[in-house]
Amino acid sequence: MVSVSRLEGDHAFVKQSASQEHSKGNEVPPEGFEIPVYVMCHYLENSGALDVFLCKADDEQSLLDTLILAQWEEHAFRGLLNYDVTSCETKIVDGGKRLTAQLNMEWNPNFLKEFEKRIFKLPGGIIKPSYMKNNLEDILCCVTTGEIEKSMVACLAAVPLEGILIVSNANPVEYGHIFLVPYSIQLRTQFIGRTLHLMANIAHEVNSFSLRMFYDYFSATNADQKIYFQACYFANPLPVELLPTLPIYDSSIVDGLSIWELADYYLKALVFTSKDLKHLAAVVGEICFELQKRNAVFNLLITDYGTKMFLFPQVHLPATGRHLHAWECGGYFIYSNNAEFERASESEISRRLASASLDVKGFGALKQLCCNIASKLC
Template identity: 40%
Template sequence: MVSATEFKGEYSFSSKNSSVDQSEGVKTHLYHIGAEHENDTHKSFVYADQGSPSLLDTIILSQWEDFAWKGHLGYDVTACNLKVIEGGWNFVVQLNDKWNSCFLKENDKLLGLVECSKPNYMNSYDELLLCIAQGDKDIPEVVPSTTPPKDGLLLIANAYPVEYGHIFLVPSATNQLSFFRDKKMFSLITRIASEVNSEAFRVFFDSCTSTMPDHMFFQACYFANSLPVESASAVVIYDGKAASGIRVYEIIDYPMKALVFTGNDVNMLASVVSEVSLTLHDNNAAHCLLISNNGTKVFLFPQVKNLATGCCLSAWECGGYFVYRTEFDFDRASETEISNRMASVTLQDGAFENLKKMCCAVADDHVSKLGQESN
């Protein structure tokens, strides 16, 4: 049975269970982001009026809510108990006894969904909500029920969400091996955050948990309020001046060491951060990324594995949002306990100073190239 979801304006298509055709493979809806022009910062053409939800924001939430309405979620995340820990950082904790951080690895669900973009793949997945790719027209284009392009990002619902609208953003199978070396793919991620145009929308990347036999993925969900790290104090350690708008900050007075990259040009920002992430990846250095502020701000959380558990924190934990599975742990959660967890994975001073120098050098290299191109 097909249910219809209507969108205001010229776009409308059905919310569906991905259809299967032996000759063409699995199909899903495709959102083409509007083209960029040389020397022009990306501008979105999808807002009906100031303050209205963007087209992409509406599509993502409508598809995710349809997935939830059909009963595919493991629980109602909006019914989970939340509280703010009193203290200097206002950490947020959630009680969720059904949350399963290992769901993907245990079920190989993600791997199957990535494979579905290959021709002649015969399975059908309700989790596959949408595909997003770069378009060549000035305005976004929605193509209902089509084969995902090889350079697209698959948006896949997480049946065990941490927050509302929790999705995975996964490069299609043909892009997996070159993911880290493809800055265009990272740029597409930041463009999506910009195109969604919602202050609640955050994108996450965990180098420790986002690798499953050569498969890389981002996650995203909606948070009603700012994450604690977003309110933390920061000092500028690199200023690329007005020509680029790129700045690098160091977070201060926070339990774990972190850097923040900002910029008005999301492509330039993505290029800087992707090179930093690639360098860390090549050196087997664990790290997390948090993309916020409509794609114009990226937090970098370098980590070492906890000696006691052998684990790293997730990106939302680095941001100050923790999920507890038992009421006992939820009730005893404190600023001291959470701060100690963060401190157990943070870099030592010397390693962090080296990271700061590397990040500033990468940013300066990109800004210098921009200056040479403009002369």
């Protein structure tokens, strides 16, 4: 268990008080429960560029990384995960793309629907009043920002007015698999810009090259889209990260933002890079907002300490079809039985990826939309 210290100061926290308007959502732990709260320094929140805080050495684990993994490993040690994902067999599929297959006969493909049903209530994807009371053992910590000069951990029987709940995933795809759930009303209503920026900040604060963050937007016709991210640790880069790219937009002289398209991949995708996390999140967030307004299906993958974001648009599949998860878009597939795992091939996976890809005309329109938004926000 990671050691923590109590944080003193003038930070705004929500406590169990019926007189507090925000508490009426019951999005607080029961009285007497101490939840680790990681408070990121305000430099990270208020400054976009990474020059103000250099990455730690590769062999130095960050405090947030230590906290999340210590909590997750204790959770696993207590037998609260459905299986040991580190014992699952993986292999590189023959072919030039180095696509990855995992054999996991216990993985539940419906785990996202079950998680949403357990944690959210309708309408609007608001957390159920009873969730934190009945599922405290699943909550590893929460992350927020504060007016402090150095990030630190507090153990408090309260949660911040706005932040991200870090919740364990009992059906992990890889080591350290977690959900990152915004519980603030403000974060939910301003998800596209505010929350994406906070996720990028968390990725940078974790400071682990192995960390990958994911977001799936499947409910294109559902007004009650549940808003949460996922993250886990991969020993190696995802296959999509190793592919060549072609530039389509570059404003590096102004703000360091560049947009690329993946070259020679079965699923058409765009890559956004910038050392200015705030601007990067603003541009990608505005693009995602436009896609949501157009009832599009898409995924996000955040890598490189929050400085790189992959956007995977998908076509609408029939009602009986299943859209790809973000890690599948990245070239990482799970097989539930040994026969399918042994038969996994690049041609079989390529067909699955290509079936979800936009056509040339649709992808061209998306590229133009992205360049227009980037130019508008530069």
